[in-house]
Amino acid sequence: MVLHTWLLYLVAIIGLSLTPGPNGLLALTHGALYGHRRTLWTVAGGVSGFAVLMALSMFGIGTLLNASIDALILLKWLGGAYLIWLGIQLWRAPALHLAAVTPGSVKPGPLLFRQGLLAALSNPKVILFFGAFLPQFLDPQRSLWLQFAVMALTFALVEGVVEYLLARAAQRIRPWLERSGKGFNRCCGGIFALMGAALPMTR
Numbered sequence: 001m002v003l004h005t006w007l008l009y010l011v012a013i014i015g016l017s018l019t020p021g022p023n024g025l026l027a028l029t030h031g032a033l034y035g036h037r038r039t040l041w042t043v044a045g046g047v048s049g050f051a052v053l054m055a056l057s058m059f060g061i062g063t064l065l066n067a068s069i070d071a072l073i074l075l076k077w078l079g080g081a082y083l084i085w086l087g088i089q090l091w092r093a094p095a096l097h098l099a100a101v102t103p104g105s106v107k108p109g110p111l112l113f114r115q116g117l118l119a120a121l122s123n124p125k126v127i128l129f130f131g132a133f134l135p136q137f138l139d140p141q142r143s144l145w146l147q148f149a150v151m152a153l154t155f156a157l158v159e160g161v162v163e164y165l166l167a168r169a170a171q172r173i174r175p176w177l178e179r180s181g182k183g184f185n186r187c188c189g190g191i192f193a194l195m196g197a198a199l200p201m202t203r
Helices: 005-020 023-036 039-067 070-094 109-121 124-137 144-170 170-202
Strands: none
Touching: 005 124, 005 144, 023 039, 023 109, 023 144, 023 170, 039 109, 039 124, 039 144, 070 124, 070 170, 124 144, 144 170
16 A cells, blocks of 8 residues: 555544444443543454454455456445445434433443444444445555555554543533534534545545
């Protein structure tokens, strides 16, 4: 993966990680309940689940590319259309509300890890999203699995940092989401739509 493609991918996944989702809300909740240090277990579980889903998506993409190199062009345009559709859905979505939480009993770290893992794996839309998102940055002339390793590691680091920061800021973010959640959804939805329109035309 060349540097400018990786930088474009980095910007895209930062926007993706900031988009409201089940794992982000789980990190917020656990951060408020158990503190940011114990929520590292939750974050690690979620990142592990995303890595598994990325691998499954990449396996399917690799199989398709082995059948036809032209399939990447089709994947890019179908993926772009899917990203635009997701952007429209997010634009129209109601604001997310995180219920007020009070400190709960301490749960074992492995249990928090499992909850984060299942929150990622139980969302079938994620694997479809990665199937639409990852081909936008692939170069079929380079090693597919090396590119996957770079993308997976980059995503894991960015997603992990964002979820941890959400856990640290849990008490401050909840009131802001209640006030400005709708505008935040529209901002993220607009970013998704722009990515869907622009990324298929990149080389």
